Amino acid sequence: MSIEKTDEQYAIENEQIYNMFPDAKFAISIDIDELDYVITTQEHIIIKSAYTCYCYDNCNKKTEFFNIFGKNITNKFIINSLIKQDLNLDCNHHFIEGFYKNPKTNSDCQFEIMTGS
Numbered sequence: 001m002s003i004e005k006t007d008e009q010y011a012i013e014n015e016q017i018y019n020m021f022p023d024a025k026f027a028i029s030i031d032i033d034e035l036d037y038v039i040t041t042q043e044h045i046i047i048k049s050a051y052t053c054y055c056y057d058n059c060n061k062k063t064e065f066f067n068i069f070g071k072n073i074t075n076k077f078i079i080n081s082l083i084k085q086d087l088n089l090d091c092n093h094h095f096i097e098g099f100y101k102n103p104k105t106n107s108d109c110q111f112e113i114m115t116g117s
């Protein structure tokens, strides 16, 4: 358990995160302490970005898949890889809150993006 942070600390950390990833075409709402968290020790994973929220109701944007290669893949590593591969979250749900394996997907290496607004 971490100590509760004040609004001011959150504001400072948001600024730090923003400065860490100036080229991101999405917002990051992952706790700064969790950026170095190792998501997986697998050396190849796929990040799935499905555009299924109501913002895309009328435009049918295709699901995208991003290949990530690395060792001890962290949140930060994934974010940097997604920036390089030009992930662009351009709707109301452009805040990345994390990456998770969807238990409904029968895949060992596919992760989905948890997004919020």
Ligand SMILES: [Zn+2]
Binding pocket: 053, 054, 055, 056, 091, 092, 093
């Ligand atoms: Zn949306």
